[in-house]
Amino acid sequence: MGLEERRKRERENRKTAILRAARRLFFEKGFKSVTVESIARKAELSKGSIYLYYKGKEEIYAHILLNDIDKFHDRISDLLINPISASEVLIRLSSIYVDFFLNDRELFRILVRFMLHTPDMNLPEDLNNHIIKTTNKTISVIEQVFIYGIEKGEFQATLNLRLNRNAIWGMLNGIISLHLFTGIEKNRADIIQNTVKAGLEIYIRGISTALQAR
């Protein structure tokens, strides 16, 4: 209700307005071909004002990445709260994964390049660390699901965690990459989701104890 409070609130609003504007632009054009001027216009500000809120174009980009990565990690982590079965969690996880990156190709591109150790731009040190840390935490969720599945007797106890984690991870990225590369559009997302789901179910069958029981 105060006066200081109002200015603070308005400052935050400006910052998020810039982020929202920039996010849409980066999403559809990529980092390089988005100009600061265009961000300013979309945020209904002048170019100079952008620099009152962020150090520069790169920092804006960094914030967007951080937001997206954290949001993604949160969505994935939520799966562990009330797991029904390990298989189910894996399937949901994949669905979230695919959905997220089909809506955020730019982030996907960044993360893939990160994984391949060929980043295409210099991000600030701490952002780099954050990305690596959060990505690892997210990947480790898959491992945790495997552990949970083994504990519940759902998966074979002899499962190689790292190997299987990498397999799932790779499969997801592969399918997404393939579809993005071949230019499939967002409104065909269901096709991709079905492809992933089908592949995953076969994969899960391969590592489940049910197979052994027969």
Add this chain to the structure above:
Amino acid sequence: MGLEERRKRERENRKTAILRAARRLFFEKGFKSVTVESIARKAELSKGSIYLYYKGKEEIYAHILLNDIDKFHDRISDLLINPISASEVLIRLSSIYVDFFLNDRELFRILVRFMLHTPDMNLPEDLNNHIIKTTNKTISVIEQVFIYGIEKGEFQATLNLRLNRNAIWGMLNGIISLHLFTGIEKNRADIIQNTVKAGLEIYIRGISTALQAR
């Protein structure tokens, strides 16, 4: 989407924020005992800023009156769009009238003093004219209802328009004044509404053709 546009929009937002803040204060304390500083605080601005948007306290008050009067007139005018019967319109009109002024005592006080030609403050010339004009238009709605009633054969054709208009108008104001004066509160509004409705129905019976038919 533009930049000029954003600033214009924000200016309007500030103006309405001030008006909203001021309205609440005026409503509960009356014109004199509301300080500009208190309006500024409620609108989360400094006192000086208020004067960037309005010439002064009086102008703010004037705008509030204008808004309220126009809104009131609109609500009353809407009744003429799809009239069911003249009696029904009169009853609805009275209900809106009472409801409106129970929620806006300050405006009621002003308008009554206007009608009695004893305004308690000097308002700008054009505001004065607007109030008089709009008030007359609103009063004339009652006359139009009578005319409509006569045309539909609902009321006696010999009805004296001005006399009956004044009677209704006076009755409404009288009942509201009485209740405001005796300190009845807003949450007892139903009692006032029922009083008005009962009185009005008797009045309408008095001027309706149905009586003659018996």
Add this chain to the structure above:
DNA sequence: AGAACCGCGGTCAATATATGACCGCTGGTC
């Protein structure tokens, strides 16, 4: 190759907006 040019990220003097200490007046108190 290198000259000439262009477009962009980033800067900064100029402008617009917001603030609150201050002024003069008024109405009340002793």
Add this chain to the structure above:
DNA sequence: GACCAGCGGTCATATATTGACCGCGGTTCT
């Protein structure tokens, strides 16, 4: 009638915003 308190309104100061401008890296022209 001298004092005071409290208010509406002002204005020098502080903060926020703007867009013309700068320099640099990349691209085209000769």
